[in-house]
Amino acid sequence: MAGFFKILAAAVCLILPQMGEAGRDRIALVIGMADYQYLPPLQNTHNDASGMAQSLEGIGFDVILALDATAQDLTRLLEDFAFRSEVADLALVYYAGHGIEVQGENFLIPVDAEVTNNRDVQRQSASLKQLLAAVDRARKMRIVILDSCRDNPLGDAIALDQIAEATAPVEETRSSGGGGMAAVDPERGTLVAFAARDGQVALDGTGNNSPYAQALMQKMVQPGLEISLMFRQVRDLVLEKTGNRQEPHTYGSLTGVPFYLASASDGEALPAGTSDSWSAIKPDQEEQLLALAELGDTRSMLGLAYMRLNPNAGQFDPAAAVAFLERAAAAGAPEAQFELAKLYERGTGVAADPQKALQLYQAAARQNFADAINDLGFLHHQGGLGLPANPQKAYGFFQRAAELRHPQAQFNFAALIDDGLVPDKGPQDAARFLYAALRTGSSDVLDLLSKRPNMFTLATRRALQSELRAHEFYQGSIDGDFGPGTQRGIRRAYGLED
Numbered sequence: 021m022a023g024f025f026k027i028l029a030a031a032v033c034l035i036l037p038q039m040g041e042a043g044r045d046r047i048a049l050v051i052g053m054a055d056y057q058y059l060p061p062l063q064n065t066h067n068d069a070s071g072m073a074q075s076l077e078g079i080g081f082d083v084i085l086a087l088d089a090t091a092q093d094l095t096r097l098l099e100d101f102a103f104r105s106e107v108a109d110l111a112l113v114y115y116a117g118h119g120i121e122v123q124g125e126n127f128l129i130p131v132d133a134e135v136t137n138n139r140d141v142q143r144q145s146a147s148l149k150q151l152l153a154a155v156d157r158a159r160k161m162r163i164v165i166l167d168s169c170r171d172n173p174l175g176d177a178i179a180l181d182q183i184a185e186a187t188a189p190v191e192e193t194r195s196s197g198g199g200g201m202a203a204v205d206p207e208r209g210t211l212v213a214f215a216a217r218d219g220q221v222a223l224d225g226t227g228n229n230s231p232y233a234q235a236l237m238q239k240m241v242q243p244g245l246e247i248s249l250m251f252r253q254v255r256d257l258v259l260e261k262t263g264n265r266q267e268p269h270t271y272g273s274l275t276g277v278p279f280y281l282a283s284a285s286d287g288e289a290l291p292a293g294t295s296d297s298w299s300a301i302k303p304d305q306e307e308q309l310l311a312l313a314e315l316g317d318t319r320s321m322l323g324l325a326y327m328r329l330n331p332n333a334g335q336f337d338p339a340a341a342v343a344f345l346e347r348a349a350a351a352g353a354p355e356a357q358f359e360l361a362k363l364y365e366r367g368t369g370v371a372a373d374p375q376k377a378l379q380l381y382q383a384a385a386r387q388n389f390a391d392a393i394n395d396l397g398f399l400h401h402q403g404g405l406g407l408p409a410n411p412q413k414a415y416g417f418f419q420r421a422a423e424l425r426h427p428q429a430q431f432n433f434a435a436l437i438d439d440g441l442v443p444d445k446g447p448q449d450a451a452r453f454l455y456a457a458l459r460t461g462s463s464d465v466l467d468l469l470s471k472r473p474n475m476f477t478l479a480t481r482r483a484l485q486s487e488l489r490a491h492e493f494y495q496g497s498i499d500g501d502f503g504p505g506t507q508r509g510i511r512r513a514y515g516l517e518d
Contacts, residue, residue, distance in 0.1 A: 045108040045515070048073070048081045049101045049154070051128075053117025055088050058134045064224050065116040068167060068233035072114050075237045079282040081112070091130040094146045102154040106459045107515030110279070111158035112165070113151050116233065119168035125149070128168065152210065157425070159461040161247075161279050162210040167232050168222060208354075208389075211272040213251055215258075223266055231261040232268055240281045246301055247279045248319055249308050276322040276355045295330035298323045313344070318353035321345070325359065329368075338369025349380065354389035357381075361392070365405065378405040385417075390426035393417050397429065415442060422453055427462035430454070438480045450476070451483035455491075458513045466514045473502040488513055 052069025054062045066087055073085040086097055105111035118129040122138045127145035135141045148164070155162035215222040215232035225231055235257040239250050255268045278297045301309075306327070312320040325344035328337040342363055348356030361380035364373045381399070384392035397417030403409035415436055421429035434453035437445045454476075457465040473481060481500035488494035494509030502510075511517075 046081045046110040046112070047101070047104055047108045048076045048083045048112040048114065049086070049097060050076065050083055051086045051089060051094075051097075051113070051115045051117065053088060053115075053129070053131050056118065056129075056131050056133075058132075059118055059129065062117065062224055064228060064230050064233070065167075067228045068116040068230055069114070071229060071237055072116075072233060075241055076112070076114075079241055088131045090132040091144050091146075094128075094130050098146065098150055098154040102157070105155050105162075106157040106159075107461070108158045109160045109461075110163070111155035111161075112163040113155055114165045114167070115151065116167040116230070119166060120145070126166075128166070148212070152212070155210070157459070160209075160277070161274070163213065164211070165213045165236070167215040167230055208273045209275050211247075211251070211270055211274055213254075213268065213270045215268055216266045217269040220266055223262060231258050231266060235261065235268075243282045244280060244302065245282065246305055246323075247281060248274060249305055250281065252308070252312070273353075274319055276319065276326065276359075278323060295326045296332065298326040299330045299333040299335065313347075316351065318348040318351050318356060321348040322353065322356050322359070325356070338363070340369075342369040349383075352387070354384040354387040354392065357384040357387075358389055358392045358395075374405040378407070381405075388424060390421045390424040390429070393424065394421040394426050394429045397421060397432075411441075422456075425456065425460050427457045427460040427465060430457035430460065431462065431465045431468070434480075435476075438476050447477070447479040447483040448486075450480045451487045454480075454484050455487040455513060458510065459515075461515065466510065469502070469510050470507060473506075485509075 050069050050073040052065045054065045056062070069085060069087060073083045077083050084097070084101065086093065089097060101111070101113070115128050120127050120129060120141055122141050125142075126148035127141050128148070128151070129135070129141070129145045133140070133144040135144060148166070151164050152162075155164060215230070223231055225234070227234075229237070232254070235254045238257065239245065239254050242250070245253070251268070251270050255270075258266055258268050277294050278301065301323075306324075309320040309323055313324060321344045325341040325348070327333065327335050328341040328344070330336060342360065345356045345360040345363070349360050357380045361377045361384065363369055364377035364380065366372065378399075381392050381396055385396055394417070397414045399405055399407050399414075400410050400417060401414035415433075418429050418433045418436065419442070422433040430453045433442070434450040434457070436442050437450040437453070438447070442449075454465070454469065458469070468475070469484075476484075478500040481502060482498050485494055485496070485498045485500070485506055488506070488509040489498070491513065493512045494506060496503075496505035496509075
């Protein structure tokens with residue numbers, strides 16, 4: 021056997037806080053477009069990008085600043101950043117420049133784009149999908165910020181003379197026409213922030229920075245301000261600065277783990293656990309969470325529930341946590357459904373109800389919540405919550421969770437393949453999932469591959485060496501011997517440099 025049954029029992033314990041993850045890296049790509057060759061120039065985007073880069077560097081980000089990037093530059097920058105983001109905790113892209121919506125898709129226009137119709141825009145610009153792909157594999161959080169909100173009101177023909185007229189008012193806009201960029205629906209754990217709601221203009225500003233950039237730079241450096249509340253305060257500040265003419269908007273569903281762009285004041289470290297971290301927020305921020313929860317914000321409900329599940333804090337109240345989670349779960353929040361399932365399974369804050377717990381796990385799994393899918397794999401494998409033991413059905417859940425980049429499931433599914441228990445999959449598939457588990461930042465997988473590599477067959481070990489070589493982490497022989505060279509490659513794939 022490989023490693024599956026040896027870690028199965030321990031894995032149940034590992035699920036609750038999540039597996040160990042690598043690094044504290046936070047990286048940013050900041051793009052400012054001003055001196056367009058064929059479109060009206062913008063005044064403040066260089067200032068905005070430079071100021072944003074400086075602000076992010078000041079709070080610990082590793083920043084790449086790109087001004088007036090061509091289409092070729094953008095492609096290269098996004099490809100390089102996508103690879104780097106795989107071993108970062110947080111990957112952030114900020115774009116200031118002309119943007120345009122074409123047939124429901126958002127595009128960011130490089131300085132050398134010569135566009136006369138929609139096809140030109142699609143061919144010569146970077147799409148929002150490309151920006152999202154560049155941050156997609158960051159381990160904890162992904163953020164794309166667009167200080168550029170425009171659509172194409174002229175249909176399939178973009179008349180440049182009309183564009184010039186449209187951008188000549190007293191206060192300039194980042195415009196390729198009027199209106200706003202299209203709404204988006206990013207994956208869970210990804211936040212897309214627009215400088216203006218769909219249908220509104222994003223003002224360039226009359227000073228050195230746009231109103232949105234000013235507000236962002238002011239709020240993102242505020243110590244200990246939780247990220248969802250930070251963007252809410254940015255919104256309020258921009259509305260105030262623009263006389264309600266511009267309302268920023270965010271799209272996406274963040275995880276229930278609190279996150280801070282700037283650490284707590286005076287170098288104070290924030291607690292690591294989810295409940296401890298939520299319990300550590302300041303009273304004024306808890307008041308904001310309560311107000312947002314009343315407005316139906318499910319992440320605020322989740323944070324408030326985590327606070328009341330912390331036995332080490334003064335607000336410990338499991339029954340109140342259940343009430344918050346019930347509201348969020350009823351609204352369809354999958355993480356709330358998953359957390360509530362655990363409470364019903366254990367009988368914490370509510371009478372134990374195995375059937376209700378199973379229904380909630382299944383509801384979260386239907387929304388592709390990887391933790392719930394992985395737990396259902398264990399429940400089907402062992403038999404639990406009224407389910408009969410059915411290993412073959414369990415394997416399907418493990419595969420699905422692995423493909424959703426759940427690191428524990430990636431390792432376990434690789435072990436199943438290595439044991440010959442998964443039809444039509446072989447050593448190359450096992451190696452691919454092991455490599456993916458390293459890139460997602462599982463310290464448990466790093467530890468097992470470093471200390472017990474022979475738990476896998478020779479064929480799988482060779483295939484993993486080939487995978488490491490394909491990504492330029494290893495240059496040695498493909499012999500299945502995990503000596504110093506292979507171990508160095510494993511650490512590099514994980515994100516550790518010698």
